[in-house]
Amino acid sequence: MGYRLVEIELSKPLAPIELAPQHDGVGLIGRWQDRLVGFEMIALPASSVLSAERLRALADERFSGRILIAKVEEELLRQRRFAVEPPLPSLSIAICTKDRAKRLSRLLASLDLIRWKSAFQSVEIVVVDNASVDSATREAVGGFKDVRYVFESKAGLDFARNAALGAATGNLIAYLDDDVVVDRNWLVGLAKACRDHPGAGGFTGLVLPFRLDTEAQIIFEQRGGFGRGFVHNEFHNNRFDNPLHPVGSGILGAGCNMAFDRALLLELGGFDEALDTGAPLPGGGDLDIFYRVLRSGRPMIYEPEYAVYHEHRETIEQLRRQYWTWGLGMMAFLVKSRRTDQALHARHRAMVRWWFFDQLKALVRAARRFRGRDLGFGVAELWGGIYGLAGEYDRSRARVQAIREQNQ
């Protein structure tokens, strides 16, 4: 079982895609003149062939619209209409990692291909080793030219992110998780978003699957994955089409691929170390930082060309746990921001109500269709939410305080 990931360049003639016996589907990444325009998953019998005609029909329906939009946009830019061209800042790329030297090397290799020819004033890479048990991480970093190594002894992703914030020197800091690989246009996309939005407080980007080899990875991606689509978007402190915004900050993107104005992050006091603490509460930190950036009055930009490929959880058990942590992290974030941001009290309350209503709707849908597994994921997320609402943020703060004291 597994989907073959295939990239197609739509401006060139389409060729049929052949499947090996272990493949029962195709994950199709569509590009037009190297620009990402769409992602589709197609289930197929093993060892079959996705014909060029069928590809064409799919492209007609799914990709042609975005190509036309991209073409109009290029013409507008060629006529220099709506153009913005301020100079680009210096960039620090921060990678927080723990005991995953192999994946880290893979990510560094993908960065090594693009970092030398970017439009940014300068590009530095900072790897924060978050209390790895052995020296493999340090050795992996040593294998690459011009990568800084920082050790953070306090275990917890947001400890590491804050360490990176302190160690970095760039005006802009782009965070990557160690389980991603960057797209070849990752820097181009980020540069474009920066140029178009000189006043932005932060940027998020597209997250595509790195591989779809296991059932859990396929299911996760089919259920939406981390995907936020192929349309550029801007987020502000308020949003006409969503009265709960910015409380539902998950729509902005994901923590595995995000960038911020470093001065703004410092001003905001960095990441909340009681969120994203690893095993006990492995989420919520990205929601929290997106929320705080928007509340500071600076916009955040979603740019699909600023894309990474994420290695999804391999087993169903890990996936169920991931949904559990989503519920947990969401509620821990809501409890925290409800406490710290009195002005939006009503929105936080409404968000909790909406969230449980939404989860229950998903459960009813799964139950009516006799989808046991979806039901399991739904229950896991709901249970995570209940557990998170019941004092998880305070428990986490106590744990984090203990870690700080141990490391003094």
Add this chain to the structure above:
Amino acid sequence: MNGDAFRIRHIDLEATDADADTNGTASLSIFWWKDLPLGMKASLPDELPYTRARLRQFAAEFSAAQLAARSTSLGAPLRATYEGWPKSALSLTAALGAKGLIDRLDELATASYASAQDISVVICTRDRGPALAECLRSVARQRSAPGEVIIVDNSRDGNARRVCAQFPEVRYVHEARPGLSVARTAGVHASRRAIIAFTDDDVEVHAGWTAEIARAFAERDVEALTGLVLPARLDTLAQRRFQFDMGGFGSTFVPLVFDRRFFEETRPNGAHVWKIGAGANMAFRRSVFARVGLFDERLGAGAAGCSEDSELWYRLLAAGGACLYEPRAVVFHHHRSDWPGLRRQMRAYMKGHVAALVVQYDNFGDRGNIVRIWKQLPAYFLRTFLRALFEGPPGRIRILAAEVEGWLAGLQFLLRFGWRKRRALRPQILVEERAG
């Protein structure tokens, strides 16, 4: 309540590339490419002014939609889907081969100067003197003057006569029998041109309105036409709720054909003809009335409530005709400004809707109309109720209550057998006589 008023701004993306407006009020921005309406977007003060990149994105997305809907090489003309939305027929090959898109857009955006001498404009009014005066002023500003303008005064005492006296080119007709259908029918009888364009007294029409209607009828082989109805003001809460929560009078900015296929697709649920457009901006060839009859006098404001327009489209589509939705023909509607007025309107809409479904069932025997009354509408009420309960917006439940009231009030028509037997007259002879 008025503190949150939305401004309505018009932005020509062909002429500007930056949003200089830093007024700091919530806005509904209507985007144009010269004279071509492209789309609209509502935004709160925090989201404004739009960045250049944002405007570029709007320009690209809206223009691509226009090009795909208006260039035959990119798949135009588009048919309406079940939902009444455009379904793109763009192919990869066409998208890859497309060139000179901005030039083509410029061509599409040229204003029409087609002669409107073939058009009779019919405006029905009832006790709304000041609004009617505004409406007539906008008609007087047309780029192409219509062949004639007829005011059908549906008030008891003929109080619109005084207003009409200020506009010498207007023909005044008094129709004392109440009901919008009666008044519109009187307008048809009084008119003498080949195309009859209707608008309402609470509307201001765009300066190109008649010229665009004339162009559409000249270029496209259709018998009926509807156009874009934009809000004139969004000052009060009631106006914003109507526009944003109830969808106003539609927000599609690309031309669409509603034909037999749309009719057949939606027929199992009562043929969704109300998605075709609004009576505030519609036009017909005179031949339509000869073929399928006039407005049903049992329907419409002043009678069952509304839907006299959509019931006529129902007959037209059932007879194999088609209606073109052409958003280049633009009018601005003044939504009800007070909350009780909005509730009354929503109640009347639903009541009239149910009455029209009964009439359509009696005329054609389509069970789908009954399915709509007993299944689709109650399901819509339940869904809306649950959503409003958990997700808001506040006030939606009160509007829903008015809709349910209207539905209940409409059910009476099922039992009023005498009412149901009064079929629409088919006064073909009358129409033909006058037409000659």
